Amino acid sequence: MILSEKHQMMRNLFRQFAETEFTSELLDELEETGEFNRAMHDKMAQYGFHGVKIPVEYGGQGGDSLAYVLMIEEFARVSPVLSIYANTSNSLGSGPLLFCGTEEQKQKYLVPVAKGEKILVFALTEPGAGSDAGGTLTTAVEDGDYFVLNGRKTFISGAPFADYAVIYARTDPSQKGSKGISMFLVDMKLPGVSCGKPEHKMGIIGYPTSDIILEDVRVHKSDLLGPLHKGFATAMKTLDGGRLGMAAQALGIAQGCLDESIRYAKERKQFGKPIAKFQAISFMIADMATEIEAARQLIYSTAVRKDAGDPESSKLCAMCKLFAAEMGNRVAYKAVQIHGGYGYIKEYKVERFYRDARITSIYEGTSQVQQMVISGNLLK
């Protein structure tokens, strides 16, 4: 697919920003402290990156899915964790709001999130409900003008410093599985909301992930998002965009791995010549580049088709996530192999990429869940 001039300009912008601002000092600091870097969040906000895909009337930049994908790819190519900084606000955070939020909710939550003034996270997973989100145990019971929420959400990216969370809770206990679940916009400062200790993760270190604990949290009815009992069905429709973004993250990681591998293979000498001269190495590089390009074409074209309202787009987004995540892991494996022992050492970028790549086939639906979505679409 040939990018339009505007999308080329955007890619240049994202690339320039990432290459200039994501310095190795910053990346090392994120890795060492594991903490959220507010200054980088704010810098992204200054350029509207948190709202790249959010319409201008809600404080965003008015870009399309391809713009969003290009941003995540280019950011992840330099820093997979920093690509998450500008992600949720454009995908799972804003998605349900744009899709079924009232005008009042959009003004209250979407506008500050698009501008990066507030942070909104997405809380679906529970200890006993991962791939099977229908197993949600968190409850919301109506009480006058309020819903009272109780339960525990787990592995929530950004929870420790979030201002708001989209929380999924069961409102109709008589219904089973994904039915009877509703979405709520929860202010993280409400009495009864607390966070667990940040997890010690394998990768994407520098964007804390923790549990959210809800104990008799009173959420006003005006913060019910979308129709009562039907939140899950609505949410599913917005998950496609998130999958596309995570596919782009895997793509960016793979491209970063390829760039490093090419550089290293030309420099490193064994048996009297650069290892790039050995067919075993050069063919690995050829395979990596080919898979990357295949993923890129699939992702870019899906982004365009999704925006055009293609009825296949749900399946295509799952295909993007499945293929790019598995591809990203294969490529990261080869990149470490090409680096030999040095690839196993923290000073080398591929060591970090290798760990970061691992999450892409797990969150926002494991690869197996994507296979379920794809096959479910084909075999219905």
Next chain:
Amino acid sequence: MKCIVCVKQVPDTSGKVAVKPDGTMDRSKMAAITNPDDLNAVEAALTLKDHQSDVKVVVVSMGPPPAARMLRELLAMGCDEAVLISGREFGGSDTFATSQILAAAIQHMGLERDDVIFCGRQAIDGDTAQVGPQIAEKLGIPQVTYAAEIQKTGDTLTVRRMLEDGYMTIQVQTPCLITCIKELNTPRYQTVRGILECDQKPYQVYDYETLKDEPLIEPDTIGLKGSPTNVYKSFSPPVKGAGQMLEGSGRETVDQLFGILAEKHII
């Protein structure tokens, strides 16, 4: 008020420089970028606009049609209007003819009392630093070069110039021309919204027809004919070894310096 910013598209010399058999740069093989100092000039104008709502920033470039892409990028950064000066008659211009044409273009758009012209100090492909000062001379307005800091109060600009051996602070009245250096500021990035909306901003092309009635434009003041410069010979200067910087002002640093000098048998 208007801020007019003169910008040039140049080959990116930060990577590998492609050279033709005759020793001149092969521009077709190199990526085109906005001249780095010119981006500081654009940022200076946009900073004024941030602080003063009635400021309009107009970017002007003389160059072949592909320079339009650069102008769109500058509109996406936040500039308000763009003018591309392009025409066969202008081809082959040296710095004298170029400044003649740019000055004519500025006269054509009308230079008003409170306007400021910003230029980069110099272009990385020619390194002459002549065009800015020549424009000011031809327009008969004051100029301040090497601006490292600019403050504006009313129609007075206070400019801190950075010279090789120190600073000089100068006050100047508008209309005036300032040449900017990289120490002045950090140019902002474009935004996605800026990119999406840049086509809606005014964009004009000035060709020979547009400018021919300007007093500065004569057949022998523009293009190859109007260019007194003759390149006698061009060559790459021998590479100077990279210097070594020692940081700190304590005894330790002095000892280190002493050690290095002794090692090289200088002392």
